[in-house]
Amino acid sequence: MVEFRFDIKPLFPQPIIKVASNLLPHTFRGDRRQCLDATSKMSEIIDRLGQLSAISQGLNKPVTTAQRLRMSENQTIYLLADTEAGHNGAVIGLLKVGTKDLYLFDEKGQTRKMEQSPSILDFYVHESRQRAGLGKRLFETMLNEEHWTPVKCSVDRPSEKLLGFLRKHYGLVRTIPQANNFVLYEGFFGDEASQNGSRNGHAASPERTKNGLHITDRGNEIADIAEQLQMQHLQAVENHIEYELEQEQEPEPEPEPEPEPEEVITPPTPPPKSKTPTPPKVRSPEAAESIIGDNRRAPAFQLSKQHTGMKNRSFGVGMAVMPTGKMEFNQEEREDFGVVKINRPLGNEITSPVQDNTDAMSTVSSTGGLTDQGYNDLKFYHNKLW
Ligand SMILES: CC(=O)SCCNC(=O)CCNC(=O)[C@H](O)C(C)(C)COP(=O)(O)OP(=O)(O)OC[C@H]1O[C@@H](n2cnc3c(N)ncnc32)[C@H](O)[C@@H]1OP(=O)(O)O
Incomplete structure (x- = not known):
């Protein structure tokens, strides 16, 4: 022992x-x-x-x-x-x-x-x-x-x-x-x-x-090994992206054959949708990168930090808190107090561009939750860091 x-x-x-x-x-x-x-x-x-x-x-x-x-x-x-x-x-x-x-x-x-x-x-x-x-x-x-x-x-x-x-x-x-x-x-x-x-x-x-x-039995064994490892890696990337696309996109009807199809900017050709783990055709890492790079149309899927490796990228948060033409902050009375105006009465449809332009003229003063023009005011506390 x-x-x-x-x-x-x-x-x-x-x-x-x-x-x-x-x-x-x-x-x-x-x-x-x-x-x-x-x-x-x-x-x-x-x-x-x-x-x-x-x-x-x-x-x-x-x-x-x-x-x-x-x-x-x-x-x-x-x-x-x-x-x-x-x-x-x-x-x-x-x-x-x-x-x-x-x-x-x-x-x-x-x-x-x-x-x-x-x-x-x-x-x-x-x-x-x-x-x-x-x-x-x-x-x-x-x-x-x-x-x-x-x-x-x-x-x-x-x-x-x-x-x-x-x-x-x-x-x-x-x-x-x-x-x-x-x-x-x-x-x-x-x-x-x-x-x-x-x-x-x-x-x-x-x-x-x-x-x-x-x-x-082939001669270029080492090249084959390297190629296959690369293929396996790319297949994994492609499978993931394909899965994302499938989640987001409605199945499109069969396109009718056209003599000269229009040029469509799409991500690099996805692998055939097959359950069989066949090796994909050889593609360079750059080709895979272009799927998630800048030279692409607006993706039908959102890249999360899992795809990009970027930390905590949040979508829409900035839009929710950044002042816009329809959002004002009154910080004179109280530093952490904000006022958000919803300048169009809720439920009212825009009937003309002129009516919509009145948004820019609205003031902050309100009575009983309504502005002078009878629009709704929404007050809320906001974080100083915004
Ligand atoms: C690639 C290599 O690693 S080569 C080196 C292998 N290691 C050694 O030779 C080191 C010394 N031997 C040992 O450590 C052990 O005997 C091992 C690892 C080979 C087997 O482990 P054990 O716990 O003895 O195996 P286990 O009890 O499951 O099987 C017993 C069988 O192994 C063989 N065996 C185990 N010891 C011996 C021995 N001293 N003489 C002959 N055969 C032996 C026999 O077939 C035996 O069956 P048996 O008792 O009916 O004759």
């Missing part, structure tokens, strides 16, 4: 916690001071377990350290603790997983690039607790959280014990020989795209499987 000078219970509100690059338990809630304290304790736990794992595997240096986790955005450590053990509780297991872009051989010996392939990177259960089912518990939790299946995991330099573990619990026996340190099991490439080389006739289209595997 691995005990520490501090009480581990606050860090382990549940037996298994997840830790990512922020070095905090996924369950953590606390202020800045507590955060620093938790981070330092988690670092100590991770370093210690990583060290024990390395010793257990006969490695020169640990695969797992807090520093390495901090630097890795796509790795997660699962830690198993027994909070009842000893005085301060004990941490008894560690499982580090992550995704890797790997060049691998498939069953036919062909090279494949597997993007974001699920990988088992380090696994350790304290010697005093091995072969008690705790490794399985840790592994199962990880599979559920990551939505992975064992056969789709690549395993980085597995020990004999881990090979035995995978054989016993998941029936993984037959491996696919690789040129690197990773071990794969038959079934790893078990998707239609890799088995048949194509799916629905689209040989080169990338496929994202349930495991998050992204398989492509």
